[in-house]
Amino acid sequence: MPTGTILVADDDAAIRTVLNQALSRAGYTVRLTSNASTLWRWVSSGDGDLVITDVVMPDENIFDVLPRMKKMRPDLPVLVMSAQNTFMTAIKASEKGAYEYLPKPFDLKELTSIVQRALEEPKRRPAVELDDAGEGMPLVGRSPAMQEIYRVLARLMQTDLTVMINGESGTGKELVARALHDYGKRRNGPFVAINMAAIPRDLIEAELFGHEKGAFTGAQNRSSGRFEQADGGTLFLDEIGDMPMEAQTRLLRVLQQGEYTTVGGRTPIKTDVRIVAATNKDLRHLINQGLFREDLYFRLNVVPIRLPPLRERVEDIPDLVRHFFSLVEKEGLPAKQIDQSALNLLRRYRWPGNVRELENLVRRLAALYPQDVISENLLEHELSQPSVSSMEEETAESVNLGGSVERYLSGYFDTFGDALPPPGLYHRILREVEYPLISAALAATRGNQIKAAELLGVNRNTLRKKIRDLDIQVMRSTR
Structure with missing residues (x-):
């Protein structure tokens, strides 16, 4: 039967009661407090085998306390809960050294499972201070689907694991890749993106790996490729499913051996980049058609992330609309609001162009209409027009x-x-x-x-x- 003392800190009495009952039934000793100062006193005196804490406490934000806890007791697992279910909350929890982040409301069965795992295999994670100057919201949404993505991204920030992002056009694949870079350990290096679908197929190898002077007709000088430009940082390979087979073979060698040669070159060049790939295609289907290498697929698909289409997370639409209106206002367009009936219409719409289509719609509304409040009738007119998607x-x-x-x-x-x-x-x-x-x-x-x-x-x-x-x-x- 599980044993250990769990320290629970939350200013919500109902949350404390629920956690006390669930953890006590599981066999743990539970100590409860409603403030950060008591929690800090317990931790600093050596009490407790694991901490479960809310972020915003009456006397102090737990993110200000957490670095002190990890410095004093680096092997003490800390589970952070928050009703502020944003991408930055998940990232800060990881950066400050939390063992796990759980958005509220949480699943009790999942929580007790995490507690058991943390006590059986305590993990020490390095605490890296997050630059608050970049406190913007690279990803927006509080839906369960987005919460799971935030948690996965938080776990990946301090790794160099290769990531494959799959999602329909317009779901924000490059935003996820940039978040992995901007909040990861390669943040001080370059972020270089290349879209395979936007480059002529016979030029992709030269674009990726560079070329020597005279390597082909028109190669007047030596040119560096994206791998060289991204050295020390992150290389984002967008629409990887459109990569021709010859370039796939070269890319596989880079992933296997960590080196490449330029087009027309003979000297191997060492590379130090993190690869993040993305596609809106079914790569398994392309493999069956002989259009994509299976061995390359397994090299790229180390950590798969599926971005849900907007129609699967319509509860995020109000946050997204507010976010986009805020962006266009900063760019000099008039401030706008949207009424509830219009929001309900947006939730019912199918969004074939996903988040990109919603952003374009918000920009049109801000630029073309004088009304301060966007109504349902106005939206019906806009949504009836042929969309970009x-x-x-x-x-x-x-x-x-x-x-x-x-x-x-x-x-x-x-x-x-x-x-x-x-x-x-x-x-x-x-x-x-x-x-x-x-x-x-x-x-x-x-x-x-x-x-x-x-x-x-x-x-x-x-x-x-x-x-x-x-x-x-x-x-x-x-x-």
Whole structure:
């Protein structure tokens, strides 16, 4: 039967009662207090085998006490609970040396299981002070799905484990990768991102590993690759499922041996980077199709993280809306609020473009409407318009991003039966593809034509001409 003394600190009498009953039934001796000073007195006198404590106490914040506890008794497991269920709470708990973080309300069975594990295998974790200057919210949401992600991220911060982030487009995969970097032990190194889908396939190897002068036509000088640029930091490989097989083989060697050669080079170069990969595709399906190496998959998928689509965490929408309105206000757009009926409408919407679509909607509302309070009627009008995500889906169907060019054109010709379509087919199909593609790129870069041109892989002047010829409306970037 379990033994040990548990010190419980919480200013909520109901929480203390529940924990006392559950832990006593499990066989532990329990001591209860409603303040941090008593808890500190017990810990400093050597009492207790494990601590369960709330964050905000009447006399002191536990994050101010926790470093002193860990310095005095480094092997004392501390479980931190909080109703402030944010990403930063989970990170601070880990950074300050907590054994585990539990959001309120918590599951008693899970809590007693963690207590037993902590007492059987006490773990000493290094305490690293978090820079409060970066107190922003890189991730927003208090839903159970996001709480689990926060806990996983908190455990990964002080490791170099390779992480694979899976999620639909617009769920925030790069935000998670940046959080892993910005709050991890490589935070003082560079964060370098590369999107496999945005680079011509024959240039990906040179982009990743660099190239020597004369390695291929147009290689006028030696150029460093993303691995060299990210040395000492984090390399984020976005849309890893679009990486060609030749580059996959080179990447596998880097993960196995910790070194690579430039394109056209012969001397191995040592690399020191943390790899975080992301995809919106089913890599298992690509493996079965022979399009992705299974051995590379296992090397990348050391710690998998699934980001839920927004429709699976609609309870986070109010927090996200407030967050985005706050951001656009700081960028100079008018302050806005949203009424309850409008929020209810947002919860019912399916959000095919996920959090990115919600952010774009908030930006439009702040920029285009004079009303201080956003109503349900106004939202109904906005949500009835073609969204960026739907345009992206049309584009994907047209250019074989998940669909088939052959199937698209076959369906197009079928509509004419035995007759031929009218002349001008090339330019008509091209316009159908280009308009939503360029519009989606401009929306993704918030109207920044330089970034949109880079994203599309075209010359900036070419993009400007296309925008003018296709009569695409560009919202000015606020950045």
